Amino acid sequence: MTSTRSKVVRVQEKLRIPAALLASGASGMLMAAQSRVNGGLSQEIGNGYLAALVSFGSGLAMLAVIVLCSRRARAGVRRLVGEVRDGHYPVWGLLGGSCGAFFVLSQGLVASVIGVALFTVGVVAGQVLGGLLMDRVGLGPGGRVDPSPRRIIGTGLAIVAVAISVAGGFGGGSPWLVIVPFIAGIGISWQSAVNGLVRAAAQSAVTATFLNFVVGTALLAVVAAISVGSQGWPQHWPTQPVLYLGGVSGVIFIAVASMIVRIAGVLLLSMSNVAGQLIASVLLEAGVPLAGGVSTGLLIGAAVALAAVAIAAAPGRAGGAGRRGRL
Numbered sequence: 001m002t003s004t005r006s007k008v009v010r011v012q013e014k015l016r017i018p019a020a021l022l023a024s025g026a027s028g029m030l031m032a033a034q035s036r037v038n039g040g041l042s043q044e045i046g047n048g049y050l051a052a053l054v055s056f057g058s059g060l061a062m063l064a065v066i067v068l069c070s071r072r073a074r075a076g077v078r079r080l081v082g083e084v085r086d087g088h089y090p091v092w093g094l095l096g097g098s099c100g101a102f103f104v105l106s107q108g109l110v111a112s113v114i115g116v117a118l119f120t121v122g123v124v125a126g127q128v129l130g131g132l133l134m135d136r137v138g139l140g141p142g143g144r145v146d147p148s149p150r151r152i153i154g155t156g157l158a159i160v161a162v163a164i165s166v167a168g169g170f171g172g173g174s175p176w177l178v179i180v181p182f183i184a185g186i187g188i189s190w191q192s193a194v195n196g197l198v199r200a201a202a203q204s205a206v207t208a209t210f211l212n213f214v215v216g217t218a219l220l221a222v223v224a225a226i227s228v229g230s231q232g233w234p235q236h237w238p239t240q241p242v243l244y245l246g247g248v249s250g251v252i253f254i255a256v257a258s259m260i261v262r263i264a265g266v267l268l269l270s271m272s273n274v275a276g277q278l279i280a281s282v283l284l285e286a287g288v289p290l291a292g293g294v295s296t297g298l299l300i301g302a303a304v305a306l307a308a309v310a311i312a313a314a315p316g317r318a319g320g321a322g323r324r325g326r327l
Helices: 002-045 048-069 069-087 096-114 116-137 149-170 174-203 205-231 246-287 296-312
Strands: none
Touching: 002 048, 002 096, 002 116, 002 246, 002 296, 048 069, 048 096, 048 174, 048 205, 048 246, 069 174, 069 205, 096 174, 096 205, 096 246, 116 149, 116 174, 116 246, 116 296, 149 246, 149 296, 174 205, 205 246, 246 296
16 A cells, blocks of 8 residues: 555655646746737727736736635735734735736837737736746745756747747838746746735735735836826727736736745746747637737747747756755
């Protein structure tokens, strides 16, 4: 009986990282869907700031109900407050939502102009570089993970994939716009690492996600109010319910990331997200495009990026040397 139990445990341990990467890939698809939804809402109402607030605000409303109904989530909020009050958790570690707010804002302002696929490859570049850096400095809850040769090669290939996609997709456009989602992608890696720390301190993924949306919604409310004050309230609001579901996608993505970042590390989390984002963004841009649709360059870039994920996520994960203690 003990032998059988040990075998089951070993199998479960082997499957932990692959399962985490599959979950992360699925949440990456939701990120691409969120970009499409928020970009579409921005186009409809003509205000990317307000579209971002609607997205984050709907997610916050959903999470508020969950927290009120969950004893564990409420306990997590109290635990986190105590950790901060006692100086065991830094205040800056509560600001992961600021990066989420910037990401959602860039969806409304940039994805609606360059298309969800090109927007995604910009995010991809920032994510893979950010993930490598976050693991290297040990910001995530799993401590420092020194980059293995496979991870470095995979990161390099992902950057090549971005270059191919951009070169094949922009033509005579304005490639500098990719800088915005690139910065947002780096922020997502930092957000995933910080949210993992919040989850560890609060012992609740729901609490970590709720805090993320509180911070992000507060920041977006300020910039949206300034925008509405200068431009006025939109005269037309779309009737399609799907355009108001961006916040739901964000809730799922952030919750999944905060749960699995300790298992996979920030870089592998970012890389598997890349795969999901690229696949979904190409399909979305082909079926319901925001801009110019799918080019040959984008298809080639997506294939190279998938190869990069496979290489970076291959067995031989570097150990967590020098794991961090409590912040």
